[in-house]
Amino acid sequence: MSETTREPDARRLATEARDRVRFEEDALALSDQVYRVARHLVGSREEAEDLVQETYARAFRSWRSFTPGTNLRAWLLRILTNLNIDRGRRVQRQPDQQPLEEGDYFLYNRLEATSDGVPDEERVVQRLSQNDVVSALSEVPHDFRDVIVLVDIGDFTYADAAQILDVPVGTVMSRLHRGRRILKKAMAESAVGSES
Amino acid sequence: MCNCDECEQWMQPYMDRVLTDAERAEAETHLNECTYCRKRYRFEEHLRQFVHQAVIEPMPVELKQKLADLRTPLM
Numbered sequence: 165m166s167e168t169t170r171e172p173d174a175r176r177l178a179t180e181a182r183d184r185v186r187f188e189e190d191a192l193a194l195s196d197q198v199y200r201v202a203r204h205l206v207g208s209r210e211e212a213e214d215l216v217q218e219t220y221a222r223a224f225r226s227w228r229s230f231t232p233g234t235n236l237r238a239w240l241l242r243i244l245t246n247l248n249i250d251r252g253r254r255v256q257r258q259p260d261q262q263p264l265e266e267g268d269y270f271l272y273n274r275l276e277a278t279s280d281g282v283p284d285e286e287r288v289v290q291r292l293s294q295n296d297v298v299s300a301l302s303e304v305p306h307d308f309r310d311v312i313v314l315v316d317i318g319d320f321t322y323a324d325a326a327q328i329l330d331v332p333v334g335t336v337m338s339r340l341h342r343g344r345r346i347l348k349k350a351m352a353e354s355a356v357g358s359e360s
Numbered sequence: 361m362c363n364c365d366e367c368e369q370w371m372q373p374y375m376d377r378v379l380t381d382a383e384r385a386e387a388e389t390h391l392n393e394c395t396y397c398r399k400r401y402r403f404e405e406h407l408r409q410f411v412h413q414a415v416i417e418p419m420p421v422e423l424k425q426k427l428a429d430l431r432t433p434l435m
Binding site: 196286 | 371373406407415418
């Protein structure tokens with residue numbers, strides 16, 4: 165160590181500065197995709213904006229802990245979901261909550277039953293509005309929604325989602341399958357009302 | 361061969377392509393013969409695309425600027 169001279173130090177600093185700039189540029193290029201996921205992990209646009217800003221502030225501070233060549237988008241989302249949990253989500257969380265779900269055909273059956281005539285499958289989808297989807301998604305309990313947002317909206321693989329949420333892949337799969345059914349039930353209620 | 365109840369259970373793993381080859385073949389045999397299930401599988405495909413599109417909300421321009429401002433200043 166006593167052999168260390170100023171010149172290698174300067175070179176090291178220059179390399180580090182270049183790596184940092186590259187990291188920051190790469191991270192910023194992903195911000196639309198990070199926001200897209202964040203927007204549906206939390207309740208409001210304001211919360212999503214705060215969360216994304218906190219995520220980037222933390223990412224820029226701890227950029228050295230990112231391993232180049234690994235999935236940066238997943239790394240950013242891992243920070244984001246951890247921050248989201250730290251933001252008091254634990255308080256609202258009810259681990260014993262067992263939301264009701266219906267089978268995978270439920271939504272189609274409900275939409276078809278309330279249609280005139282026998283529409284084709286694409287027409288049936290058109291009975292749903294953008295708002296039906298957004299409001300239904302916000303009703304899905306957190307644990308299930310996180311997985312739907314990461315996999316179905318953020319296009320993460322099961323394995324990435326498992327790493328981001330720090331749960332086993334099997335948990336991602338079971339939450340995803342149940343979560344989609346819960347979502348479909350909520351969309352049915354939003355589009356055609358609850359069954360009487 | 362599977363029945364409609366099993367076919368409903370297999371819908372998500374089928375779409376996610378995580379069924380075994382044997383299960384997939386069994387599901388496809390059923391789907392070829394059953395209009396009821398086939399309609400619901402097609403609906404699911406359209407639904408997934410619709411959900412993916414419906415939730416897109418553009419990122420506010422100001423936020424993009426705020427993130428850029430968080431960068432480490434260059435010396």
